[in-house]
Amino acid sequence: MSFKLLARSASRLPRLALAISRNSLPLASTYSQHSQYRHHSTKTVRLTAENYPDVKRDPRFAHLTDTDLAFFRSVVGDKQVITDSNDLAAYNEDWMRKYRGQSKVVLKPKSTSEISTLLKYCNEHLLAVVPQGGNTSLVGGSVPVFDEVVISVANLNRVRSFDETSGILKADSGVILENAESFLAEHGAVFPLDLGAKGSCFIGGNIATNAGGLRLLRYGSLHGSVLGLEAVLPDGTIYDSMHSLRKDNTGYDLKQLFIGSEGTLGIITGISILCPARPRSVNVAFLGLESYDKVRETFRRARADLCEILSAFEFMDRKSQVFASRFTGLPHPLAGEDNTDVPDYPFYVLIEVSGSNKEHDDAKLESFLESVMEDETVADGTVSQDETQLKTLWRWRESISEASTMFGGVFKYDVSLPLPKMYSLVDSVAERLKEKGLLSFEDSSKPVADAIGYGHIGDGNLHLNVCVREYAKEVEEALEPFVYEQVQANRGSISAEHGVGFQKKHYIQYSKSPVEIQMIKDLKKHYDPKGIMNPYKYI
C-alpha cells in the first residue's frame, strides 16, 4: 500500500464550515502570516563564512566539477539537480535568516537507492554533504556552511503503510509532519510528536534532530516511539531496520544512533514509528498567573489532578504574549471587557487534556480548574468551547516562535534546567543586555527588542529567545558563552531539543563530559571516516 501525499493538505475545507468561511471567519493559517513577515524583510542574510571568519573551509574536501554534475544528473535526472542561484537561495538560508551557505548544487533524489548511489559517489570523491529536510533547524544544522552538496529528501514523500491494529506507521523521511498527521487522523491515530513547524518540517528531520515538541509530556521521546529506520551510510551502504517489533533485544540498538544524529552519520530515508490512538476528546485551558512559582505549583497540581489526561503543559511569559499579539493581531484570550491587550499577569499557561471520554475529561478539567482558581493559584483563565477556540488558544503558544523573529531575527536558546531555577535565566539575560545598553523594546536603535521566555514546563525545557533587530556581534558576545555558563552552573543541558548544529558546536562541553565527547567522536569517525557528512557542525 502506498499513498502519494500532497505538498500541503491544509485546505480540506469541511462542508459545514463552508457557510462560515464564505463569510471569512478568521481562519488564516499561521504559515501564511509567517511568510508574509519573512518576505517583508529585505535585509540579505550575511554569509556564515563572513560572519564566522574563524571557521575555515576544510581543504581536504573537493570542489564541485562539471563531471560531478553530469554524474548527479545521470542518477537523479536533470530536473532534480538544482544549480540556478535563485533556486539555491532557499536551501542555503536557514529559517531564522541567521546563517547562509554557498552551496552550488542541491540534489533531490526520489529513492533510497538513488541516495545510496549519490552518497557513495560523494564519499569517494570527497564532496562534503548536507542532508536537508524541511529546513526548519533552529541551530543552523540544515544549511551548508561553505559549498557542501545539499541532498534534500523532499521527494521521498510517501506513506508506505499503516497498520490500524498496531498503530505502526511506515513512511519515507520526506513526508511533511502535518501531512503525516492528517493521514493518521483519517485512520484514528496520532503522530507522537507535534511542533510549531509542522507545516514545513519533515518526519525524517524530526528524527534526525530528535525533536521534542508539544506532546513529549504525553507520548515520550522519539527514542521510545521510533521502532525502526532505514538510512544510507556515507559509503552507500543501506542500513535497514524497518521492522515493526516493539521488543527486540538482539545486539546494540543501532537506530538510536540516528535519532538526534543531525545528518552526521548518514541520511535517514525511511521511518517505522508507533502511533498512539487518536484521543477522541481534546480540550485546552489557557490561564493567567501571578508568578513563576505559581506556574510550578499549577503544574504540580495538574499532574496530580489531571493525571492520565494531561497531554501538554506549556508556559509563556507576558513578553512572549506581547510578541504573539503583535504578530497575530488577535485579541488576547484573557483580555479585559473593553480592550484586546495582553493582561498584566506575568505568566501564562496552556494546558491540554486529551482522552477518550468527553464527559469524564471535561468534569476532571473543570474540577481541577475550580480548585486552582478557588485558592488563587491561578488568577484568571478560559477553556475552549469549540474546535476553533481550541486552535486559537494553541496559536498563542505556537506563534511565539515565529513572532520572535518579527523585528528581524532571533538568538534561540533551548535549554533544560531544573524547574525551580528555570525562569531566572530569562531575567538574568534581560538584565545583562540592559546593563550593556543593548536592549530596548521601544528604542529601535538598540539591537535587541526583548528577551522572552516560554516552553515545555512539563519537560523542564525553557526556550529563551533574544529577539533582535539585527544580528550584531556584540549581542552574540554578550550571550555566548554567558548563557551556556549559567546552564552548566545549574547542571542543565545547553540543547534540550533543537540540537547542536552549527550554533552550539563549540559549546557541547558545557553539557557533555570529555569521556562522552570522545565516544561521540569515535562513533562519527567509524561510520563517516572521511567526515563528509554535515561538516563544521555537531562535534
Next chain:
Amino acid sequence: MSSKIRILVPIKRVIDAALKPRINKAHNGVESKGVKFSINPFDDIAVEEAVKIRKNNKDLVESIHAVSIGPSKAKDVLRTALAKGVDTSSLVDVGDTELEPLAVSKILKKIQEEQGSNLIIMGKQAIDDDAGQAGQMLAGLLGWSQATNASKVTINDDFTAEVEKEIDGGIETVRAPLPLIITTDLRLNTPKFVTLPKMMKAKKKPLKVVNPADLGLDLENRLETVSLEEPAARKAGIKVKSVDELISKMKELKAI
C-alpha cells in the same frame, strides 16, 4: 409593550464547525457518534450581541433569556451562554429528534410568550442543516418585524432598532420598532473567550428543563429524508503544454 427590553436568544448545539461531517451508514443523516459538538457559530454571535446590547443600553434591557431545543447535552451550550452574561435559560429537551424549522419556530413562539420577550436575536442559520428558516418563520408566526443577516445593530431609546445588512456592493439599513426578530451574520461581532470565574458563577444561574410534550404543540416532522450523498469528487485538472493545446481543449469542452 413593556417599557423595558426583554431579549430572547435561541441557541443550537451542532457538530463543531471546524470538523468535517460524515454521512452515517444509513445514509439518512450525519454521523454524530464520537463527534465534537459546540454552539452554532451564528448563535454564539447572537449571545455576544445580546450581552453587548445590554452593556451599551444599561437602563433599557431588563433580561436576557437563552433557550436551546435539543438533547440534554445541550445544557453545555446554555451554560456557556449563561457565563457570557445571559441571565436565565431553558432547555426544551427533545432528545435526539431533529426538528424541522417550523416545529422549532412553534416552540420558540411558546417560549417568547412565557418570557414576555420583545426582542429575539438568533443565528441566520444553523450550520448543520443550513435551513436558514427558523427566524423568518418565527417572525411570521408572531407577526413581528424581522431584520435578517445583521452585520450591525443599534438600539435606540425610543425602542426602535437600526439594523445593517451586507448586500452586494453595499449595506442596507432597515429600521423597525420592537417587538423585533434579528438574525445574525458573521461580521456582527467576534465572540470573546469566557473567563473561568464567569463559568463558575454561571453554574448557579437558572437552567430550566422543559418537556416538549407539555407545550401542547404539533411538532410532527413533515419531511422525509430519502437519502444523503456526498457530492461527487471533482475531477482533477490537467496541464496543457501550449496555448494552442489550451484552445483546442477548450473547444473540445465547448467552453469557447
